[in-house]
Amino acid sequence: MNPLLRSILLGWVLALCSVTAQAIIEAYEFDDPATEERFQRLTEELRCPKCQNNNIADSNSPIASDLRREVYRLLNQGADDEEVIDFMVTRYGEFVLYRPRVNEMTWILWYGPFVLLGIGLVAVLLISRRRRRTAVGETRPELDADERARLNQLLEQDKKR
Amino acid sequence: MRRFLLFVPLLIFIGLGYFLWRGLSIDPTELPSARLNQPFPAFQLASLTEPERMLTEADLKGRPALVNVWATWCPTCKEEHAFLNGLAQQGVTIYGINYKDEPLKAREWLKRYRDPYAEVVLDQEGALGIDLGVYGAPETYIIDARGVIRYRHVGAVDDRVWTDLKRIMDQLAAEDAS
Numbered sequence: 001m002n003p004l005l006r007s008i009l010l011g012w013v014l015a016l017c018s019v020t021a022q023a024i025i026e027a028y029e030f031d032d033p034a035t036e037e038r039f040q041r042l043t044e045e046l047r048c049p050k051c052q053n054n055n056i057a058d059s060n061s062p063i064a065s066d067l068r069r070e071v072y073r074l075l076n077q078g079a080d081d082e083e084v085i086d087f088m089v090t091r092y093g094e095f096v097l098y099r100p101r102v103n104e105m106t107w108i109l110w111y112g113p114f115v116l117l118g119i120g121l122v123a124v125l126l127i128s129r130r131r132r133r134t135a136v137g138e139t140r141p142e143l144d145a146d147e148r149a150r151l152n153q154l155l156e157q158d159k160k161r
Numbered sequence: 162m163r164r165f166l167l168f169v170p171l172l173i174f175i176g177l178g179y180f181l182w183r184g185l186s187i188d189p190t191e192l193p194s195a196r197l198n199q200p201f202p203a204f205q206l207a208s209l210t211e212p213e214r215m216l217t218e219a220d221l222k223g224r225p226a227l228v229n230v231w232a233t234w235c236p237t238c239k240e241e242h243a244f245l246n247g248l249a250q251q252g253v254t255i256y257g258i259n260y261k262d263e264p265l266k267a268r269e270w271l272k273r274y275r276d277p278y279a280e281v282v283l284d285q286e287g288a289l290g291i292d293l294g295v296y297g298a299p300e301t302y303i304i305d306a307r308g309v310i311r312y313r314h315v316g317a318v319d320d321r322v323w324t325d326l327k328r329i330m331d332q333l334a335a336e337d338a339s
Binding site for chain 1: 189190192193194195196261287290291292293294295296297
């Protein structure tokens with residue numbers, strides 16, 4: 001392939017790439033930066049039901065784009081964060097929340113790690129206390145003069161060997 | 162007590178093993194519908210076949226029925242279409258929701274592959290789809306005579322799926338009769 005043709009083709013491919021990259025996430029206009037910030041946060045915390053390891057901010061699937069539009073619509077209507085989240089949960093279930101709500105069903109999720117940490121700390125404490133106690137209990141009884149003489153003798157023998 | 166402590170790691174292992182083993186057989190893409198046992202969401206949308214006629218959720222009431230979400234852009238919908246035609250012939254009421262589609266193409270498709278639907282709701286914007294919690298076509302819902310959603314299946318309806326659906330439909334028919 002001649003170099004000119006190649007560079008033209010490469011240019012084309014790059015141009016196409018940039019077009020698709022722009023087409024994925026549509027631009028929404030917001031009246032104030034605070035709402036825009038809330039939009040960003042909400043779409044990042046809501047999971048895409050179709051492409052399950054993406055949030056709806058990052059996913060380019062049609063359903064994610066529809067849900068972004070819904071979030072935008074709700075925010076423009078003056079809905080607060082809780083209302084937007086309720087809207088999604090009543091339709092798609094708790095599943096869409098990347099930050100699950102704290103309730104009886106999710107207590108183990110939210111507090112489980114702290115309980116485990118507590119158990120670990122208690123175990124470490126118990127073990128270290130037991131070690132210390134045995135260490136204290138094992139203090140050697142005093143040797144009397146005879147024993148000391150014998151000990152020295154044995155040590156001397158050892159040195160000579 | 163000491164003896165018992167020795168078994169703690171084994172118990173933890175068995176517990177973990179059980180959950181991991183169970184995890185192997187769970188399909189994470191199969192979501193329970195958040196709309197289960199709730200009335201079909203309200204809507205007012207045109208009929209696909211007669212665009213001047215408006216349909217509402219009241220049009221779906223009266224008897225247990227399937228509600229099938231489909232579109233011409235969805236290959237799996239094409240796969241299951243023949244099966245739906247068969248069900249309609251057996252006398253099963255099926256309502257269609259034409260989801261985010263082009264009406265012209267959709268009408269063409271029904272002409273070419275036959276129309277198993279008692280009514281087809283034209284949901285071009287996908288608004289009803291979002292209210293239902295649809296995340297991919299095809300999806301098939303079972304609604305009872307009062308228009309309450311009783312079951313949702315995501316994916317094509319085939320023989321195997323239909324045995325499950327039929328059991329629920331029969332139950333609903335029995336409920337109605339009593």
